[in-house]
Amino acid sequence: AQSVTQPDIHITVSEGASLELRCNYSYGATPYLFWYVQSPGQGLQLLLKYFSGDTLVQGIKGFEAEFKRSQSSFNLRKPSVHWSDAAEYFCAVGMFSGGYNKLIFGAGTRLAVHP
Amino acid sequence: GAGVSQTPSNKVTEKGKYVELRCDPISGHTALYWYRQSLGQGPEFLIYFQGTGAADDSGLPNDRFFAVRPEGSVSTLKIQRTERGDSAVYLCASSSGENTEAFFGQGTRLTVV
Numbered sequence: 227a228q229s230v231t232q233p234d235i236h237i238t239v240s241e242g243a244s245l246e247l248r249c250n251y252s253y254g255a256t257p258y259l260f261w262y263v264q265s266p267g268q269g270l271q272l273l274l275k276y277f278s279g280d281t282l283v284q285g286i287k288g289f290e291a292e293f294k295r296s297q298s299s300f301n302l303r304k305p306s307v308h309w310s311d312a313a314e315y316f317c318a319v320g321m322f323s324g325g326y327n328k329l330i331f332g333a334g335t336r337l338a339v340h341p
Numbered sequence: 342g343a344g345v346s347q348t349p350s351n352k353v354t355e356k357g358k359y360v361e362l363r364c365d366p367i368s369g370h371t372a373l374y375w376y377r378q379s380l381g382q383g384p385e386f387l388i389y390f391q392g393t394g395a396a397d398d399s400g401l402p403n404d405r406f407f408a409v410r411p412e413g414s415v416s417t418l419k420i421q422r423t424e425r426g427d428s429a430v431y432l433c434a435s436s437s438g439e440n441t442e443a444f445f446g447q448g449t450r451l452t453v454v
Contacts, residue, residue, distance in 0.1 A: 230383075262445075269345070269432065270384070270445040316383050326372055326396060327436065327443060331383030 228253045230317050232332035239307050240340045247302040247335050249317030258320035259300040260329065261291055265313045273315075276300065287311070312339045343367075345446035347433050353452045354423055362418040362449045366435030373416050374443060375408055376432040384432055390416060423453045 231250045239245055251257055258277050262270040274285025281293040291302045300317060314336045318329040346365040354360050366373050371392055376384035386400040390410045398408070405423075410416040420427055430450050434443040 267447070269447040270434075272442055272444075275442065318383070326389050326391060327441075328374075328386050328389060328397065329376075329384070329443065330386070333381070333383050 228319060228321060228330050230319050230330055230332035232315075232317055232335050234335045235333070236336045236338070238338040238340060241309050242306050245302075245304045245307045245311070245337070247315050247317075247337070249300045249302065249332060250298050251300065251317070251319045252298065253319050253321075257300075258322055258327070259291075259293060260318040260320060261285065261289070261300075261302050262316045262318060262331075263287075263313050264316065264334075270316065273302070307337075307339055309339045309341060312337055345433055345435055345444055347431075347446040347449050349449060350447065351450045351452075353454060356423060356425060356453055358423055360420050360423055360451065362420075362431050362451070364416045364418070364433030364435075364446060366414065366416070366433070367437075367444055368414075370435035370437050370444075371413070372436045372438065372443075373410060374434040374436075375416070375418050376434065376445075378430040378432055378448070380429070387418070387431075420451075423451075425453045427451060428453045 229252045260275045261273040273289050274283050276283045276293045314334045316334045317332045321328045348363045373390040375387040378384040389397040393413045405421045408418045430448040432448045434445045436443040
C-alpha cells in the first residue's frame with residue numbers, strides 16, 4: 227500500500243541554521259511528490275513538487291527538495307531558516323490515476339525556530 | 342473568488358446531530374477534493390469530484406458521510422448522526438485538471454461534543 231513516513235515529529239533549529247526535513251515514501255510506480263506547509267489557522271500551501279526530470283527541485287520561500295529513487299526519499303532542505311518558517315510541514319505522494327490526483331500525506335513535522 | 346473558501350470556519354455540534362460543511366472552489370476548477378485532518382495527523386483523502394460526479398469516494402469512512410456537487414462548483418460535505426470521533430479539520434481543495442496543483446482552503450474545524 228502507498229504510504230509516506232516523516233520520521234521526525236518535531237524539529238527545533240536556530241534562526242539562520244540549515245534545515246533538512248526527512249520524507250520516505252512507499253509507492254509501486256514512479257511517484258509524484260509534494261511538500262506542503264501549514265501555518266496555524268492557515269490552509270495547506272504548496273512549497274514544491276516533483277513530477278519528473280531533474281531530481282533537485284526548487285520551490286518557494288528558498289526551499290528545495292531532492293528525489294532519491296534508490297532511497298525512496300524526498301527530503302526538504304533550506305540553507306538558512308527564518309523565524310517565519312516555523313510551521314508544520316507535510317510530505318505527500320500523489321496517486322495520479324484516471325485523470326485525478328489523490329494525495330497521501332505523511333503525519334507531518336512541526337518546525338520550531340529559535341531566535 | 343481568489344481562493345478556495347470553506348464555511349463555516351468552525352462548527353460545534355452535539356453528538357447525534359447532522360452537519361453540513363460547504364466548499365467554494367476556485368472559479369473554473371473542475372476537480373474538487375475533500376480531506377479530513379485529525380489532530381496530530383496529516384490530511385486523509387475522503388472524496389474526489391470531477392464536475393458534478395463523485396469519481397472516487399473510497400475515503401469516506403462510512404455511510405454517515407456523503408458529499409454532493411450538484412452544479413459542478415460548490416460542494417457540500419454532509420455528516421449524519423455525528424460522533425465524537427468525527428471531530429477534525431475538514432479540508433477542501435480544487436484543481437484545474439490532471440497533474441495540476443491542488444489549492445486548499447483553510448478548512449472547517451468540526452467539534453462534536
